[in-house]
Amino acid sequence: MKVNEVPQDKRDFKEGDKLKKLVYAVQEDGRYTGVNSAGWEAENFAMKQAWDDINEKLADTEKKVREGALSPLAYFMQKNLMDIALLARYAGKWQWQVKRHFKPDVFKQLDREIVGKYAGIFNITVEELITFGSKQ
Amino acid sequence: MNDKVFTHYQHAHCESGVTANLLRHEGVSISEPMAFGIGAGLFFGHLPMLKVNGAPGTTYRIWPGAIFKRVCERLDIKIHAQRFRDQGEAMLALDNVLATGKPVGILGSVFYLPYLPEAFRFHFNAHNLVAYGKENGEYLISDPIMETATRIAPEDLVKCRFAKGVPEPRGFMYYVTGVPDKPDFAKAIQQGIKQMCFFMFPPLPWFGNSAIFLLANRIQAYPQKLTPRKAALYLGNVIRMQEEIGTGGGGFRYLFAAFLQEAGQLLQRDDLLHYSEELTIIGDEWRNFAYSAARIMKVRTSDVVSYDELSELLRRCGAHERDLFRKMQQIKW
Numbered sequence: 001m002k003v004n005e006v007p008q009d010k011r012d013f014k015e016g017d018k019l020k021k022l023v024y025a026v027q028e029d030g031r032y033t034g035v036n037s038a039g040w041e042a043e044n045f046a047m048k049q050a051w052d053d054i055n056e057k058l059a060d061t062e063k064k065v066r067e068g069a070l071s072p073l074a075y076f077m078q079k080n081l082m083d084i085a086l087l088a089r090y091a092g093k094w095q096w097q098v099k100r101h102f103k104p105d106v107f108k109q110l111d112r113e114i115v116g117k118y119a120g121i122f123n124i125t126v127e128e129l130i131t132f133g134s135k136q
Numbered sequence: 137m138n139d140k141v142f143t144h145y146q147h148a149h150c151e152s153g154v155t156a157n158l159l160r161h162e163g164v165s166i167s168e169p170m171a172f173g174i175g176a177g178l179f180f181g182h183l184p185m186l187k188v189n190g191a192p193g194t195t196y197r198i199w200p201g202a203i204f205k206r207v208c209e210r211l212d213i214k215i216h217a218q219r220f221r222d223q224g225e226a227m228l229a230l231d232n233v234l235a236t237g238k239p240v241g242i243l244g245s246v247f248y249l250p251y252l253p254e255a256f257r258f259h260f261n262a263h264n265l266v267a268y269g270k271e272n273g274e275y276l277i278s279d280p281i282m283e284t285a286t287r288i289a290p291e292d293l294v295k296c297r298f299a300k301g302v303p304e305p306r307g308f309m310y311y312v313t314g315v316p317d318k319p320d321f322a323k324a325i326q327q328g329i330k331q332m333c334f335f336m337f338p339p340l341p342w343f344g345n346s347a348i349f350l351l352a353n354r355i356q357a358y359p360q361k362l363t364p365r366k367a368a369l370y371l372g373n374v375i376r377m378q379e380e381i382g383t384g385g386g387g388f389r390y391l392f393a394a395f396l397q398e399a400g401q402l403l404q405r406d407d408l409l410h411y412s413e414e415l416t417i418i419g420d421e422w423r424n425f426a427y428s429a430a431r432i433m434k435v436r437t438s439d440v441v442s443y444d445e446l447s448e449l450l451r452r453c454g455a456h457e458r459d460l461f462r463k464m465q466q467i468k469w
Contacts (some may be wrong), residue, residue, distance in 0.1 A: 032394035046372035
């Protein structure tokens with residue numbers, strides 16, 4: 001890759017334009033040098049696609065939470081890009097326990113302590129966690 | 137007590153960047169490509185059974201932690217490295233070293249680094265950065281992928297250092313304790329190249345050169361085995377790993393080519409300069425592959441012909457690399 005071939009395709013989502021990565025490219029005289037790149041179309045697209053996929057799944061889960069089919073825990077887990085294994089690890093629970101907490105009825109009866117722990121993992125307040133998706 | 141001010145340099149890759157920045161601070165003149173090459177950072181791996189963020193794991197470089205360790209071993213640099221069970225203990229140990237004026241390498245998760253654009257913040261637990269001081273309750277941070285030095289609040293740094301998942305950094309931190317007067321670069325370069333070539337030809341299908349062909353076969357089968365959506369996500373993951381922060385799309389091939397060039401100049405060896413040029417061309421081929429993959433992703437096609445062509449591009453990268461690394465194995469030192 002020559003210096004003038006270093007891609008400068010703007011990464012215009014999720015503050016992506018804040019970072020100009022350094023890449024190595026070949027100068028006219030054949031020597032390698034570091035050049036800043038605003039982004040690369042192929043990577044931007046792959047990254048955007050990954051985020052779109054996350055957001056689609058998240059919207060789906062949000063709907064289920066609002067319908068009362070899932071507890072808010074499922075929503076915030078996905079919002080924080082976690083899966084059940086990772087959330088269980090953070091919470092110090094078994095995976096089947098976390099899965100059980102996805103049931104709205106079980107979630108409502110959880111100890112304040114456990115709910116507080118979950119809220120802490122997601123960096124939100126207990127109120128935000130338990131009221132999410134409930135009918136006002 | 138060390139009063140020298142820490143200087144931040146931006147680099148392409150986190151681990152080789154941290155290695156270069158830490159060693160430069162200690163007076164060892166080393167570039168990022170040199171650190172990457174001596175650490176034998178170049179690699180390939182494809183693990184269909186290991187799912188990372190829902191897609192099969194693919195890597196273009198050696199596992200995290202190897203580069204720093206190997207560079208220090210090969211240049212006879214003394215280091216101290218430590219993991220912790222307790223968060224408070226880990227932060228206290230960091231503060232104590234920072235108080236002596238020594239910059240400290242830190243391993244952690246990018247998810248908990250607020251200074252990074254959100255687009256990059258996934259649960260990736262093997263990011264390297266340097267803490268080089270504390271001011272007004274905040275840590276001074278030199279993250280090699282950033283253009284400038286930055287800061288982070290202690291509560292964020294704790295989360296970053298004690299992220300859970302695979303792998304778990306457990307507060308891992310490392311710093312240089314001693315450097316030799318004249319590090320032997322010639323020997324280190326030789327060891328780096330030899331090891332890189334050796335690791336490219338293991339007797340396992342998931343690692344090294346043969347894994348490129350494994351991936352090619354898998355990709356060829358995507359249209360039959362996966363929904364167009366899933367196939368696009370899998371391809372996207374391959375591209376993202378190939379461009380894993382600052383390789384310019386060449387999957388670290390340009391970085392290693394830059395190393396070969398620098399090594400060739402330092403040791404006055406034309407063969408290394410020549411191999412550098414060859415590897416640059418291979419890097420361009422990788423980039424072409426990623427371009428073509430992105431095109432297929434965009435249309436979400438299950439057109440068998442385009443997947444056939446794509447896997448053929450990949451096999452060509454693999455074949456050219458095999459030839460080059462086999463030749464490099466025969467280098468007479």
